[in-house]
Amino acid sequence: MTIRKIIVAIDGHSSCGKSTIAKAVAARFGYAFIDSGAMYRAVTLYALRHDLVADGQVKKDELIQALPQIKIEFRHNSSLQKSDTYLNGENVEEEIRQLPVSQNVSPVATIAEVRAAMVRLQKEMSKNKAIVMDGRDIGTVVFPEAELKLFVTATAEIRAKRRFDELTAKGETVSYDEILQNVQERDHIDSTREASPLRKADDALVLDNSAMTREEQLEWVIEKVKERLNF
Ligand code: DC
Numbered sequence: 001m002t003i004r005k006i007i008v009a010i011d012g013h014s015s016c017g018k019s020t021i022a023k024a025v026a027a028r029f030g031y032a033f034i035d036s037g038a039m040y041r042a043v044t045l046y047a048l049r050h051d052l053v054a055d056g057q058v059k060k061d062e063l064i065q066a067l068p069q070i071k072i073e074f075r076h077n078s079s080l081q082k083s084d085t086y087l088n089g090e091n092v093e094e095e096i097r098q099l100p101v102s103q104n105v106s107p108v109a110t111i112a113e114v115r116a117a118m119v120r121l122q123k124e125m126s127k128n129k130a131i132v133m134d135g136r137d138i139g140t141v142v143f144p145e146a147e148l149k150l151f152v153t154a155t156a157e158i159r160a161k162r163r164f165d166e167l168t169a170k171g172e173t174v175s176y177d178e179i180l181q182n183v184q185e186r187d188h189i190d191s192t193r194e195a196s197p198l199r200k201a202d203d204a205l206v207l208d209n210s211a212m213t214r215e216e217q218l219e220w221v222i223e224k225v226k227e228r229l230n231f
Pocket of ligand 1: 014015036037038040041105106109134135136137138186190
């Protein structure tokens, strides 16, 4: 008997715990997890290092020209049982999560050519299905045929608080107001950009996790995956 393999597409606002859910679901079913946001973050890190973006201003044509020089991969980190993001052979997993990248990633992700290159890579990585991918346009653009689509959200204040707690726990000194502003700005840019704006696919299920624990969310999503697998 061949076991049915599906694609789970998880979209939603920034810092609403999409990756945490996606990772846990992937682990539960033995699926691969792909963090598409990490790819846009890696491009942004490249742009920051090459002076192609600063203060949210992107040198668009130069960045488009540089795209063939940007190689992004995920490699399994066996000691931590997770996958790390590599930019041109260098592990950049930590650096892409820091504020300079967060502050510049949305404008980079508005560029249609950058998106086209990332979507191509995302499709290539998912040839064999059995994938959980999270992002903003996975259910609408990358995999409109995904068997299960989720749209995750929570209030901006709750998302900022979660992000604040996460960074503070890592020992970083950050301001809640700055994080809230960043979350709201990213929501605005992500939802209003011309190329693949963040929107719920018509057939996506909404998961508002403002008042849900991780366990409750996971249980809810696992049920939905099981329903699809028993088709
Ligand atoms: O999920 P994240 O916060 O790591 O995403 C970083 C940025 O990348 C975010 O501002 C939106 C953008 N992004 C996107 O445009 N499309 C995706 N599929 C994933 C992320």
